[in-house]
Amino acid sequence: MDTSTEPVIQATGLRRRYGRGRNTFEAVRGVDLDVARGELFALLGTNGAGKTSTLEVLEGLAPASDGQVRVLGHDPYRQRQQIISRMGIMLQQAGFPESLTVAETATMWHGTLSTPRPIASVLADVQLSERAGVPVKSLSGGEKRRLDLGLALMGRPELVFLDEPTTGLDPQSRHVTWNLVRSLLDEGCTVVLTTHYLAEAEELADRIAIMHQGVIHTEGTVAQIVATQNARIEFDSPDARLLDLASLPALAERIEVSGERVELQSKHLQTTLAELMARAAQNQVELGRLQARSASLEQAFMAISEQSHSLAA
Template identity: 55%
Template sequence: MTTTTSTQAPHRPGPGTETDTVIEARDLRRSYGSGKDAYEAVRGIDLTVRRGELFALLGTNGAGKTSTLEVLEGLGRRSGGTVSVLGGDPVKDRARIRPRTGVLLQEGGFVAELTVMDTARSWHGTLPSSIGPEAALSMVELDHRLDVRVPSLSGGERRRLDLALALMGDPELLFLDEPTAGLDPQSRAVLWDLVRARLASGTTVVLTTHYLEEAESLADRIAIMHQGEIVREGTLADIVADEPERISFTTAGTEHLPVAGLPHLLARPAHERGRTVLETHDLQATLTALLTAASDAGVRIEGLDARHASLEQVFLGVAGSELDQQAAA
């Protein structure tokens, strides 16, 4: 196996030579089995990923996001529809597309006997072009652990080694499948910084994650899959635009504050575990009116919590719709 350290970068198209659309899928379908046992995991989705953005693909359990990702990566065949990745078919044109992509799978498979540097050199030998093992390991801040055997690395360090291998070919397109699963908050923050640096260099990133704050922090656009279909798509602002904003609070002692007449409320005030809960479509106006009313009435508000709509709120609404359907059935 060759261990040369070529630093030749893969070809990148010049301005105007290639479309700004890196991934495009139309009516994409993927089924398993046949006949009465057939199961359609992906049910005719449309998907567009633009050059230089981070696109987060989220989904409830069994939503079809892994099946979708495998098709985009060229690891699985579609059952219907069309898909283009970097201007070609990810399966038929794999020899041309694969060198231009990096893939970080949910779980990496390392040889326990190898050190960090041995692992990087072995992977380097499989690549048609590479930034080199040393540069890749330095990029993920593992250059001080070169002689350490892989089993001795922490979980966060192993994930960074995974990322170093995915980045070694200097990819135009990077797939990250649950990149921070199981990591502690500090290791997760380090990985986020590495991804942001890659985005700043112009790489396009497709991310799947169960950490919704990860998608909120990193993604330019988000799609939420449910039962094989995309049910929400757009920027974070687009996705939460129709969700209510919430204010909750208690009042000191037995004081009571009438709130039914506050402006912009979307429903009657609710009471949850001794707290008054308001839903509004104008958080600032309702909150200002609430504090003014409390001041005028001489009522002291405690435990005030005011928040804009969140991705978690939308996601739980999607997941809750499935539970409602199951309960009805």
């Protein structure tokens, strides 16, 4: 594989429009992103955020309406033939011939590739060896997704696009898929992932970008994105006034009191919680239904969605 330090994917000002004139809809509104060789980059977003439209441009399935895009050093749409053999693509839905068996489908795909992996090895990796003689139409939804994945990886790609790869999989199959993706990364493969399972992105991704309404709102590692959000401490107390909450703003970003229920938001969970517990002990205040929760990727995801809705209101 190429060991170049140049990004595998570069997009600057990427836009994607549908329709013309008054009926024009801009699904992607100026996206900039770089994906480094050997990393797993997760592109997350709400429904209709523009993820699939962005992926279709990066995969070379559609041209960009505006902006510059380079994948493996080439224009992925106009020069697709120069890079298609180096990519593996797993779409949200595949169009397998329903009458063919799993083995026949894999054999057909095998014949289109220049350096394919052995069929038996691929089916074993996605746990379909015992289903080789079964018609595709008889597979479960999860089995079809695993066949999708196996075929996407059969050509030994150096860049793989996985669009919702574990939809319909049971937890065990999902973890098998995760381990297979990790093995790709260990071999130096670059992976672009979209998923609605935030835990999947947290588990696998080196970097994450969150899209909403056609633009990327935040990008970075999981730790960097989570660090933008506040941890939360909640408790019940009729004697909250004894805790002198008014002096906590140096530790708490936000304090809300609703009856006996108190919520503190802080970027320093341990320090704030320790100070709160010390004050409670000193003043003999009981903290009922005490909960302390670290910030999460889900929290960051929801904050972006809610912020955008409030701005539009």
